[in-house]
């Protein structure tokens with residue numbers, strides 16, 4: 001896929017002829033420097049951005065070229081979370097999680113039960129009637145995760161989900177994401193510029209640079225911890241190994 005943006009000074013090619021395959025059940029990290037095109041690539045997966053060229057297929061269904069109604073239904077199977085949580089400030093926690101269910105046309109009777117289940121999963125059942133402003137950053141991200149899970153997605157897209165959080169809270173959120181992957185079987189694509197995020201949860205990694213994927217590999221044993229000051233390519237810093245094809 002390719003995606004460019006029109007700017008006053010001309011076109012900016014954010015994603016340049018990228019091919020990305022995400023395995024079912026993977027936690028696939030997309031890492032790279034600021035401006036490399038990571039968020040744009042992620043947003044192409046659920047067509048929040050429309051590609052200039054190329055196609056997106058999720059779970060065997062080609063999203064590009066789909067009629068609006070069919071696309072809306074397919075998008076319900078793709079959850080998304082963001083760095084800044086994007087919660088509705090004037091809605092309670094419970095209402096925030098209910099929104100995607102309302103949009104999907106779920107009858108009210110089943111809705112509250114599902115909201116409760118999702119809040120339970122992220123450990124916030126006791127906060128249902130609070131407002132986002134009353135919660136910590138980590139709790140807000142948990143609400144956003146509960147909202148993303150409401151429609152039982154097969155795929156969860158995460159755009160820098162821990163970049164606004166301190167290290168302890170980051171670890172908590174990564175643990176929730178790990179749990180979503182292992183117990184609910186949700187495939188995860190996570191955009192980050194933090195090596196530790198990739199090191200702690202990703203099974204597969206793509207490295208982006210200037211709109212292109214410049215390296216892709218699967219992890220062996222997860223758990224490599226780089227010594228302080230360790231430098232090298234992203235692959236070396238993530239796996240501790242250079243060069244050899246790891247795929």
Ligand SMILES: Nc1ncnc2c1ncn2[C@@H]1O[C@H](COP(=O)(O)OP(=O)(O)OP(=O)(O)O)[C@@H](O)[C@H]1O
Nearest residue numbers: 005006012014032033034035036037038039040041
């Ligand atoms: N809607 C837009 N209009 C114009 N330019 C955009 C738009 N979205 C992204 N860009 C530009 O495309 C480039 C890639 O942005 P993108 O957010 O995908 O990168 P990134 O790797 O996720 O970096 P960051 O971590 O800084 O968000 C950037 O230079 C950005 O300014």
